[in-house]
Amino acid sequence: TSCQHFVTIPEPSRALKGLYCFNGKGKNDSLQLYTGKGKFTVQLKTPNPITAVAGGFNRLFFLSGDAIFILRNGEKIRPVFVSSFLTGVRSMAYDGESELLFLATDKEIYSLRAGTLDLLVQGLGGKLAWINSDLFVSNNSGVYRLSSVRSLLVVKK
Numbered sequence: 001t002s003c004q005h006f007v008t009i010p011e012p013s014r015a016l017k018g019l020y021c022f023n024g025k026g027k028n029d030s031l032q033l034y035t036g037k038g039k040f041t042v043q044l045k046t047p048n049p050i051t052a053v054a055g056g057f058n059r060l061f062f063l064s065g066d067a068i069f070i071l072r073n074g075e076k077i078r079p080v081f082v083s084s085f086l087t088g089v090r091s092m093a094y095d096g097e098s099e100l101l102f103l104a105t106d107k108e109i110y111s112l113r114a115g116t117l118d119l120l121v122q123g124l125g126g127k128l129a130w131i132n133s134d135l136f137v138s139n140n141s142g143v144y145r146l147s148s149v150r151s152l153l154v155v156k157k
Contacts, residue, residue: 003032003040009055022050022062031062044077052089052103054128057096063089068101068112081112093128093135098150102135104128109137109146111153118153121146 003021019034020043029049032040048065055061060071067082091104101112102120109121109128126139135146 005053007053009053009060020053020060022053024049024051029064044071052092054092054094054101054130056094056130059094059096061092061094061101063092063103068092081115081117083117085117091126091128093130095130095133095135095150098153100150100153102128102130102149104137106139109135111149113153120149120153 002023004023004025006019006021008019021032021034021040023029026049027047028045030042030045031050031053033043035041046062046064050062050064052063053061058072061080062069062071063086066084066086067079068086069077070080071077086103088105089103090106093102094100095102099113103110103112103117104125104127106125107123108119108125111118111120124137124139124144126137129136129138133150135149137144137146
């Protein structure tokens with residue numbers, strides 16, 4: 001297995017639970033799922049490198065080329081957002097409760113919900129993680145916790 005990047009997908013059900021890996025370099029990349037005993041099984045192949053993965057709540061998002069795709073059990077893979085901007089995205093995190101997908105470049109963090117991309121933070125970027133109800137960002141300067149992001153972006157009815 002030629003994995004350069006690893007991601008765990010938190011999932012209450014077993015549908016998409018597990019450790020995934022992808023190369024992120026060159027053409028014909030693949031998203032692979034750890035199946036135990038040191039083995040990974042190819043789940044899908046892409047013509048472009050996969051550069052970020054996030055998921056949970058029976059959804060798996062992956063970024064390849066200039067598109068974010070979604071994979072759900074029993075459904076075909078489909079694009080959810082396409083833009084040349086996405087080539088600068090290095091990391092993603094997903095809040096399944098509010099259906100917010102967070103995207104990070106080296107210097108910005110965006111939120112994506114229902115096809116609308118919004119700038120959330122400028123001047124801070126890096127690797128993202130959604131833990132409990134907070135967005136964490138790590139980069140060469142340290143680890144940052146962005147609390148209450150969900151309450152800022154989601155209007156309660």
